Amino acid sequence: MNNKQQSTKHCGICDKTKKEGIYLYQLFICAECEKEIVATDPSDEVYSIYVKKLKAINQSTFTM
Incomplete structure (x- = not known):
């Protein structure tokens, strides 16, 4: 039996x-969203949504 699921x-x-x-720090980003984020123009409406969600990364990280 193969356990490599x-x-x-x-x-x-x-x-x-x-x-x-x-993973971008502790945030998992699926392959589809990664492609969308990279291809999105800053003038697109959805761009601000991506920025808002990515800003959450700052709030969950720490410095050593």
């Missing part, structure tokens, strides 16, 4: 459970 994680941007993505 890919785990799912909760995306901090779209609030959906996904299998693939990246």
Whole structure:
């Protein structure tokens, strides 16, 4: 029996459970949101939503 099942994680941007993505500090960002963030123009309405959600990273990190 193979126990190498890919785990799912909760995306901090779209609030959906996904299998693939990246961690930016402690925030998981799914692959789809990562692509959207990179491709979004700052003049788009959704850009400010991404910025707001990414700002939450600052509030959950600490310095050593």
